[in-house]
Amino acid sequence: MASEQAGGARPGSTGGTPLGSTGGTPLGSTGGARSGSTGGARSGSTRGAPPATGELPPATGPVPDGPLVRRGGISARWRHQRPAQDTRRRRRPAGSSAVTRRRPSAVARHRPSAVVRSHATPYLFILPAFVVYAAFSLYPLVRAAQFSLFEWPGFGPSTFVGLQNYVDLASDAAFLAAIGNALVLIVFYAVLPLVIGLVLAAIFRRGQVRGMGFFRSVIFLPQVIALVVVAVAWRNIYAPGGPLNEALRAVGLDGLARGWLGDPGAALPAVGFIGTWLEMGLVMLLLLAGMSRIPDDLFEAARLDGAGPVREFFAITLPSVRGEIVVALVLTIIAALKTFDLVYLTTSGGPGNATTVPSYEVYFRAFQLREVGSASAVAIVLTLLVFAINVGVTRIGERAS
Amino acid sequence: MRVSSAERTMNYVVLGVFALFALIPVITILATAVSPQIGQAPGLHLANFLEAWKVGGFGRSLGNSLIIAAIVVTSAVTLSVLAGYAFGTMRFPGSTVLFYVFLLGLMIPTEATVIPLFFDLRTVGLTDTYAAIALPQIAQSVAFGTFWLRAQFRSMPESMLEAAAIDGAGPMRTLLRIVAPASVPALTTLVVLVFMWTWNEFLIALVMAPGGSLRTAPLGLANFQGQYTAETALLSAGAVIVALPMVIMFLFLQRHFIRGMLEGAVK
Numbered sequence: 001m002a003s004e005q006a007g008g009a010r011p012g013s014t015g016g017t018p019l020g021s022t023g024g025t026p027l028g029s030t031g032g033a034r035s036g037s038t039g040g041a042r043s044g045s046t047r048g049a050p051p052a053t054g055e056l057p058p059a060t061g062p063v064p065d066g067p068l069v070r071r072g073g074i075s076a077r078w079r080h081q082r083p084a085q086d087t088r089r090r091r092r093p094a095g096s097s098a099v100t101r102r103r104p105s106a107v108a109r110h111r112p113s114a115v116v117r118s119h120a121t122p123y124l125f126i127l128p129a130f131v132v133y134a135a136f137s138l139y140p141l142v143r144a145a146q147f148s149l150f151e152w153p154g155f156g157p158s159t160f161v162g163l164q165n166y167v168d169l170a171s172d173a174a175f176l177a178a179i180g181n182a183l184v185l186i187v188f189y190a191v192l193p194l195v196i197g198l199v200l201a202a203i204f205r206r207g208q209v210r211g212m213g214f215f216r217s218v219i220f221l222p223q224v225i226a227l228v229v230v231a232v233a234w235r236n237i238y239a240p241g242g243p244l245n246e247a248l249r250a251v252g253l254d255g256l257a258r259g260w261l262g263d264p265g266a267a268l269p270a271v272g273f274i275g276t277w278l279e280m281g282l283v284m285l286l287l288l289a290g291m292s293r294i295p296d297d298l299f300e301a302a303r304l305d306g307a308g309p310v311r312e313f314f315a316i317t318l319p320s321v322r323g324e325i326v327v328a329l330v331l332t333i334i335a336a337l338k339t340f341d342l343v344y345l346t347t348s349g350g351p352g353n354a355t356t357v358p359s360y361e362v363y364f365r366a367f368q369l370r371e372v373g374s375a376s377a378v379a380i381v382l383t384l385l386v387f388a389i390n391v392g393v394t395r396i397g398e399r400a401s
Numbered sequence: 402m403r404v405s406s407a408e409r410t411m412n413y414v415v416l417g418v419f420a421l422f423a424l425i426p427v428i429t430i431l432a433t434a435v436s437p438q439i440g441q442a443p444g445l446h447l448a449n450f451l452e453a454w455k456v457g458g459f460g461r462s463l464g465n466s467l468i469i470a471a472i473v474v475t476s477a478v479t480l481s482v483l484a485g486y487a488f489g490t491m492r493f494p495g496s497t498v499l500f501y502v503f504l505l506g507l508m509i510p511t512e513a514t515v516i517p518l519f520f521d522l523r524t525v526g527l528t529d530t531y532a533a534i535a536l537p538q539i540a541q542s543v544a545f546g547t548f549w550l551r552a553q554f555r556s557m558p559e560s561m562l563e564a565a566a567i568d569g570a571g572p573m574r575t576l577l578r579i580v581a582p583a584s585v586p587a588l589t590t591l592v593v594l595v596f597m598w599t600w601n602e603f604l605i606a607l608v609m610a611p612g613g614s615l616r617t618a619p620l621g622l623a624n625f626q627g628q629y630t631a632e633t634a635l636l637s638a639g640a641v642i643v644a645l646p647m648v649i650m651f652l653f654l655q656r657h658f659i660r661g662m663l664e665g666a667v668k
Contacts (some may be wrong), residue, residue: 046660098548110492114566115575122493124573124641129484129500129543132476136518137506143517154520200419203412217422224651225644226601228619232626232640233430236633241427279423338510340527340602345623359512359604366516367608379513386510 007249010086046389101119141383147376154370161244165377175378177353183336185357188272189279189336190329196276196327197283202317205291205301206309220281234274235261261347271339273345277282279335285329290324291317326397333394334388358382433637442611446634453638456629458585461486463646469617472535472541473599480539481546481591486576488547489554490578498545506544511537511604519608529612537605542595553587554580593654600647618643 038110049206112122148165152158200219204212222230236261237244247255260270294316340359343349347362349356356364358378366375435445454460487493488500518537519528527533559581565575581588606617616624622643629636 012613047561107434112493113572114562115570116491116572120573121494122487122496125487125491126499129480129503129547131482131563132536133503133506133540133543136537137509137514137544138502140514140517140521140537141509142514142520147517196419199415203415206412209412209416212599213510215416215420221423224425224597224647226603226619226622226647228603228622228626229430229640229644230426232427232622232636235626236433236637237426237429239633247665277426280419281423316424338512340512341619344603345626360509362512362516363604363608368520372516376516379510379516383508383510383513386508 041113084137101389106253144376144383147372148380152372154372158373161373165373168374169377169381172374174353175358175361178356178358178378181353181355182357185272185275185336185339186266186333188269189275189339191331192276193283193332194325194328195278196280197287198226198318198325200280200284201287201291201321202287202309202313205294205317206312216285216354222278223281225315227341228345230274230278231342235346238270256293262351264351267347268353269393271342271355274346275336275339279332283332286324286328286331287321290321294320322397322400326393328395330390331391334386337385358385424525430637430640433633433657434641435638436544436634436648437636438632449634449638451644453625453635454642456635457625457642458616459618459620459639462616462618463642465615466618467645468595469531469535469538469606470581470599471533473538474595476535476547477539477542477595478588478591480543482551482576482582482588483580484543484547484552485550486572486580487512488582490552490557498546502549503544506541506549509541509544511541515604515608522609529610529615531615534606534615534617538599538602541600546595549591550584550587553584557583589654593650597647618646 048103059371069317110116112119116122149160149162150158151161151165203209204216207217230344236242240257240259240262244260248254248257260266261268286321298316298320299312302316307315337357338359339357340363343355343360347355359382362375362379362382364375365371365378369375434449435447436449437443437446438449449544484503488496488503512539518533522528522533561583562575565579570578601619602617603619604613604622606620607623610616610620613624622639625639627635
């Protein structure tokens with residue numbers, strides 16, 4: 001997620017090595033062999049292969065989602081681990097009957113595991129991770145909540161103002177603009193990539209596509225590139241004399257040409273479009289992983305019944321990937337809310353408040369305006385939004401299924 | 402599955418369009434990176450990379466990035482292995498609650514923690530240190546890593562642990578000799594993910610090192626952009642330099658990484 005960061009994060013590849021080739025067996029991943037440029041990566045493919053290579057992805061199970069995201073923005077993925085949680089419940093000592101069945105040895109039952117005798121051992125193993133996590137993630141979150149109740153310029157004395165910072169936000173033009181912009185960005189970051197991802201994944205799932213590995217890798221490529229680099233590339237494209245305007249002029253649309261990132265009306269869609277470019281590969285891969293679990297028989301049966309590609313898509317493909325759609329939406333919506341790097345590097349929230357987003361407001365208030373209390377209040381609102389979206393979208397997804 | 406040739410053609414058109422859409426910015430930046438600077442003769446200017454490297458101080462910022470990535474990856478993976486091992490293979494009171502506390506970490510946005518982190522670490526004089534940039538990232542990665550490896554370790558047959566117990570192995574020995582070696586794909590995936598997140602991290606590096614001496618590669622590029630807005634050729638060359646290490650890492654580890662991801666995710 002996180003990132004990614006959630007948001008996002010952003011794995012992927014270049015050069016056309018077949019990207020999710022493990023899951024790709026039913027999808028004709030052989031086409032990926034055409035990517036000659038990456039011989040080094042491919043040559044290791046069989047040598048280090050764990051047993052599961054070449055197997056179909058299991059027909060059930062949760063979604064391969066989280067890792068595709070930026071740290072700190074990963075999210076609801078665990079909700080899709082419900083089956084795993086059930087297992088764990090069974091393994092806990094409390095569910096004694098199940099435990100007895102699993103572990104016939106009466107002695108073993110009271111030990112943390114076969115190789116662990118001391119009851120303190122599990123806690124000792126967890127302790128180092130917990131200390132770092134608590135000190136540098138949990139505690140700062142609590143401190144942010146505390147900061148949000150004060151007025152403080154970042155140095156010197158602070159004044160307790162209760163919930164005033166939150167009350168002020170309700171009539172704060174920049175904050176309201178940030179929320180409004182985030183809602184618009186959701187269309188570009190989540191809705192458009194979902195539509196594109198569905199179409200692309202369905203194509204991969206349905207037809208034997210030669211060079212599938214190549215296409216998958218290329219479309220996924222934007223996810224690996226640091227957002228700073230992405231910003232440099234797109235600023236260049238959007239520049240008044242950049243390729244986009246040149247192309248528009250070349251086809252006679254001079255009237256449309258403009259400095260895209262400096263135009264109050266065009267800046268937000270321009271930033272959003274970068275988000276679409278960024279997220280479509282992630283969504284495609286998530287959906288593809290889900291679709292590759294649909295058994296071939298289902299498609300065969302539909303075809304025998306005379307269903308065309310569109311009918312087949314709505315009758316079989318779409319209902320089968322509800323879980324993946326939920327995960328993709330959660331990740332991309334959160335990415336839209338916290339698209340700090342891109343906004344900071346392309347527009348700095350401007351012109352005016354045209355492209356500001358909550359995460360940019362947090363930074364700008366704390367470190368430019370020196371309103372640490374107000375910045376913390378925005379940060380807490382952002383955190384609550386992320387939590388709410390996680391819960392909300394996941395609930396909707398559960399109800400739909 | 403057979404599809405009609407008309408549909409197949411249509412499929413290629415759609416895929417081609419989106420592949421082109423994905424590639425255009427990449428091609429643009431590569432082309433710009435080797436284009437002539439203002440006032441130079443047209444042609445292929447590979448020297449842009451050398452100049453960008455020198456002017457942008459990328460030797461230094463890439464070095465910083467590498468050191469921070471090494472610290473974060475090593476620490477985060479080590480801590481996650483230990484915690485994931487406990488959650489994945491041991492039964493103990495409070496394990497569920499503790500695990501949910503770790504899961505919470507997957508949802509905490511960096512934006513929310515970075516303000517207090519900056520001011521609190523400034524108070525104790527830790528800003529502008531490697532620790533200040535690395536520790537918050539370790540904390541976030543540990544939340545994910547614990548979650549990720551717990552799933553991996555849970556999937557191991559209990560008979561493996563029982564066999565180790567019969568051989569007289571303790572928990573640490575079992576982890577190092579049996580559990581970890583059997584989890585190489587999942588560990589590889591985790592290493593790549595954490596490396597990528599750390600390499601591309603912007604906000605933490607921006608806030609925690611205001612002095613500029615510990616600038617990471619993305620920050621070095623942002624700074625470069627501030628100074629050389631007009632010189633797009635140099636700027637693009639710098640951008641390519643910053644993006645390259647991540648891309649190379651993927652070329653080499655991609656197959657392992659994807660496999661680990663798909664396997665790990667279905668547990």
